[in-house]
Amino acid sequence: MSRTDARPGSALNAPAFLALGCIGFIASAPAMAQDSGQPADGEKRLGGMTVTDTAIDEEGYKAERIESPKAVAPLLDTPRSIVVVDKQVIKDTGAATLVDALRTVPGITFGAAEGGNPIGDRPFIRGFDSQGSTYLDGVRDIGAQTREVFAVEQIQVVRGSDSTLGGRGSAGGSLNVISKLPERDTAASVSASYGTADYKRITGDVNVRVNDLIAFRLTGMWHDQDVAGRDQIFQKRWGFAPSVTIGVESDTKLTLSYYHLDTDELPDSGIPFLYTQNNAPTLGFSYSKPVLGDITTIGGLTGHVGRDTFYGIKERDFRDSKTDQATMRFEHDFGNGIKIRNTSRYSHSYQAYSFLLPDDSQGNVYGTSATASPANLAAQGGYVWTRSNNRYGYSDSYVNQTDLYGTFETGSIKHSFAIGAELSLEKARRGTFVTRGFFSPTNGLEILSTGSTLSPRCTAAAIARAYCVSLFDPQNRPTWVNYASDTSNVVAPIVKSLPQNETQNDGNTKSIYAFDSITLTEQLILNLGARYDVFKTRQTLPLVLNIQPVVRRKDELFNYQAGLVFKPTPNSSVYASYATAATPPNALLGEGQEQNGFGSVNPNVSPAQAAALIAALQTTASNLLKVEKTKSIEAGAKAELFGGGLSISGALFQTKTSNLRATGPGGVIEFIGKRRIRGFELGWTGNITDEWSVTGGYTYLDAKIVDGGFTAFTVAANGPAPQQIVYVRNVTTGQQAPQTAKHSFTLWTSYQVTPALSVGGGAFYMSRQFGNYAEGGRVITQSTTGVISDSGPARVVARVIPKYWRFDARVGYKVSDRIDLSVNIQNLTDKTYFNQIYTSHYASIAPGRSAFATLSVKY
Template identity: 30%
Template sequence: MKKQSNKTKFPASFRVPGMAKTSIALGVSTAMLMPMGAARADDDVEMKPVTVVERAFDHNPYAEPDAPYKAKKSGDERRTRPLAETPATIQVMTKTQIEDSGYTDLRDILDAQPGITLGTGENGNAFGDRYIIRGYEARSDTFVDGLRDPGMTIRESFAVEQVEVSKGPSSSFAGRGTVGGAINAITKQATVDYDFTKVSAGVGTDSYGRVTLDANHVVNDNVALRANVLYGYQQVPDRDPADRERKGVALSGLFKPTDKLDILVDYYGLRAEDRPDLGSWLTGTVPNRRPMANSPVYAQNGDFLTSDVDTLTGRIKYKITPNLRLTNLTRYGRSENGYVATGANASSTLTNLNLTTHSGWQDVDYFVNQTSLGWDTTIAGMKHDFIFSLEYTDHKVLNGLYEIGGVVRGANSPSQSNVPVALAQTALDRTNVTKNTANWDIDWQAKAISVSAMDTVDLTEKWTAFAGVRYDKTDISLRTRQAALPTGTQPPQGTINDYGSQNAGMWNSHFGLVYKFLPYANVYAAYGSAADLNGGESDVGSSSGYGGMVTYNGSAAGAKPEKTENFELGTKWNLLGEKLLVTAAIFQTTKSDVMEGANYAAAGTFNTGKNRVQGIELGLAGNVTDKLSAFAGVAFMESEVLDSWTAANVGKRLSNFADITASAQLRYQLTPKFALGTAAKYESEKYAGQPDTAAGFNATTGLYSQPVPAYTVVDAFADYRVTKRAKVRLNVGNVFNADYYLAGYRSGAFVYKGDAINARLTLNYDF
């Protein structure tokens, strides 16, 4: 016999409903390979051994079996077909791929993906993390299990099965915003399919320590409980005393009273606290403007960046008939975000520093209820998958400033000037930081009622059409107030500005047509739209150039919703027994009626902007060979401002936009026990500036004024299976210790530094 390869790896124990828990050994006897009832022709015939090529068993129900870097389907039930048959660019990072990478924060996971860049927070126009997809802001377009997650928090991956990034306008799925796309984190949930308990413990350089627990317990055929627990700490590599601490717990319970009814309840809690490092700053003049090299760490003893998150979600799924199902999701959540961060700048000689204080807190309360009816039927001989949805959301956000030593500090509040570099880490020890809700400065609320209808229909054996329409009736209200600022004597808080509300009904749609010209390959054409209401961002008040409300004569301006349209042509190849997905797409996204209003006072500036992003994106995910797994992609894009109230902006590129972004993660199973891998990411030069308006530009020199340099970073990892239950993994981040920068503030006052070289050793044990 020819030597065979059996690549399926079973868990050490698994459970099928109605059966006792069973243990399966990782081995195959020659007798098992004989056809049933077959007799030996010769008792002396020697059967050659079977080689079992081990791959990680992934409990993720959406992953492709035995292809740990490839997702088979979306966790969003509204996408009824496999990803290989869906007419859209949807990039999915599986749990196994995320674990191999060594990244744990969502910001780092997304930054390693093509077509995505980062912006700055901490008074760089956002709380928490700031993501940019295909050139467009997405900091408010993050979803958890298909429901919007409005708290601009630090987001962790310990309770995540996979992270999905839908590229292109997605308002028919996700509602307002979602101009460049949407991010959807699919969480780990209880299951009655099997028992397991997994513990992971890691240590590393820079005082790194991380422990996680993932345990699923099947009580009986109808009840299961799952718990995920996290504790992690590390100093920011080579940036002491900046550090990061994470504590988290995610609990879920599945109850199946009948064969038709599933009830799933889960709680998610995270306590994240960093001492933030605002990195370096830009110095010099173009064309020689660049980040200050060897900038000191100016994080102070009292600096912090915190996210406290609590959410409770209930899911009810009822199968009315085999072809008719009802799903209801209800979530209530609260997040409290806050930061006090020290910024610095200096002359090109780096003699003395000028320190500034950035401060802010944000309380977020949100409620959402989504009800969907799925109906699979045949009409005129064609199979239809209908999804009808009704959704109600109520989001409330209160922003404010901290009192530091009895004085309220805001963005860029002066702290000290001409501070010696040697004292930068110990100056301004802020031990008296007070959150006084009386010092609020932005009171924002958004309510929406949404209805949608979607259909996937097989027109013929080779042609499939996808279509959907959504209507959102949205109301956004805003009040602002000038909080007290330090001027020697504390002035009273300013008058409240009540801008009233801005409301509009917004229609959005998507359409896709897929032609399956081979059993494993297709081409598709797709259209999608998005819309965003005036004042859609919750953290910037009336700073309309950053998504805040455009106001006129003291009230919300009568601005139209911004409108975005996307056209995409692509192809998907599901190769090697559906273990490898190769994709290619060409796209053009045009955003019109852009609300440029920042710094303008005339009504004529409303809806005056228009811009465009176009490009090509290539990707692959899955098993390249029996031993090589890969996840890779590259995006070649260009952006252009087409219209603007400021004529000088026309023809310029968008801010925080990289023309080329690429990444690759490879894992090679050298032996059944030993695997090694590498990951690399590249991002071309980009330029800071105001979103949608244009990157900062120097008319005198004819050059962009706030450059963030291109970078390439290489990571490496290896793992070894010690026993059937125990495996160790070594991750080395930034192997060549590249000095690189992730994002820059519009003035160049600070640019985020990427992590220096670091190493982590992790033990994974399955009980």
């Protein structure tokens, strides 16, 4: 199908004027500033730098506190490991997306997937999936998307168990994205970038003080690029974010804001792995890396897989997404240090994609035999089954959050507190692209032909239909045509599935929470927090023989945190803290990889069986599923050096998770899984001198799967001893946890050589990451009396992506007070490396070297 067959026509080329429209405000901005009656811009000391006090001017890298009512203490006095990526860091590094910006934070990796949100943001903090723990201005943002930074003021990374702060999830930490909102002074800026790989980007930011009462802000963006080093891949997007504040500097203010982002891209299906657990040439433990470079298969076929090799179909594959968010925030200052804030938000996100995923689960890449056969042309290797992944869906959320916060004293004890309540309704509905007109004879379900029903995968028919392609030259394939089924010769259209075959998840959350930073003495601070959530979720599954399965569950979650801070000097602190997190079943509402989902019903059953399966599913969801529990302990120290310009921090921590879903020794799903992460972190951000800014850190993670459950094996009958099933320890037990780098290091620095010239650069290191572990070659037999003999696994294969160093560089020149010119070079050495990994199938390859120049004008 063409990219326009499966979705409404794209208008991405038309709305570029929305970003350019910001330029129109620039001409009138100086006049508006004069009319506002505001004083001229002053100067202030921030982070060791003298900076201009305007809404859109440059500042240092250091933040004093996070922007949230729940932040009841400055960062120095908060007993948590917190990193703030400020807008100046985002600008200097040339970041355009959330993923780009977070590469400056050690200890964060990014995962890939095959469904839900396979290409969008999926950050792992301290080894835990934090996709469901991403917030916008303190409000949960569950929609599957790729986030932009054109309207971002700062990104707050809170590490460690964090359900007290945000609610369900947050086992390893959370992200809070702070929006650009109206400020008191009129200012404007526009930037235009152009570079290699046809990189084009325009952003605008205008803040207008209309009068003493009202301020208006508009940010906009238009972006279009190819991906350096990757054949055919492109990314296009545009967005805008207007906002207005009534009562800018008064005790009572109302802020109305809106955000829209529209994306269109050719998704990157990545590179397959070389071996499976059944064909790895090395016995024992071995690594299977993504296929890259010169390859020789088991059958002696040789070829080259370059970094630009693309296994998708440009004429058919696509990913479209749209995000719309409307927010109303009311704030009032009662005086005497007490304030209230109420935030109401409606969010809608839509995503549709179809892309081919290089799947080697049957060993087609390396091969399984020295010679091929007519039934299995890939037996000697050199082929890849390109499995189709497609989905469309949307998510809606309605959230109201109220915070009462401030300070008071009880005798000599000072309190900085926040109490609040949250109500939210969330809905996510999804379906797949299918072949309309072909129906399963038993249940009427729609089917899409992908080659998944063929075994082995790479038959002559599969190759002829481009289900299976050459490892070395995947674009030299037959023209792709969609048929009614894998064996039909009837050409069929691809459309969205029928409504009764879609899945819908609904969530309802009611929460109350409280935080208090208690200054007992000038040297001793006690930090406490607690949160209680009632989370109700309902899942409506696809129709099964005229029965609509509906599964419900209710969880009551209580989480808390406690920390003690000792301040040996006013500019330093030592702390210890304890925090919990809870992840209930169906926590992501199907918008990501659900480790603890409700399950589904096999449609190929009789009506009586269907009813029984649905009843069993509800019983399992209500009574058998458990909430994942996480506990974190942390001890650390913080200090501010060079007159407060530079913050440094260090922390030791341990995080333990229990109730992980796993197969028990009797073959039944149980909640016996355990995971443990120990490590330490170092961090630095700010200014060493007025001219020299730095940010970065180092993280060590010892992430271990303590208990991965059991795996079932069927043992053949032997004489009077009947066939039986035995369970052995899962091969993952004791291994390093997936999606976790043991070592990660980041450093970004900028130096002002002269008042006009600045130079900067970054160094980023990530050690090896694991996707999954699999075993093969195990032989289990039994004697005639039923005595079991187990050979153990002949092979254990770990899918991994190798370690890497990446270097960036930047040169900036201040042409005048209002005009800046900069050049960013990313991946300076053109390093070939992988930045995402997904279990056994594929790894995403990072962009090659790219460069772009940016011209910025400000008023």
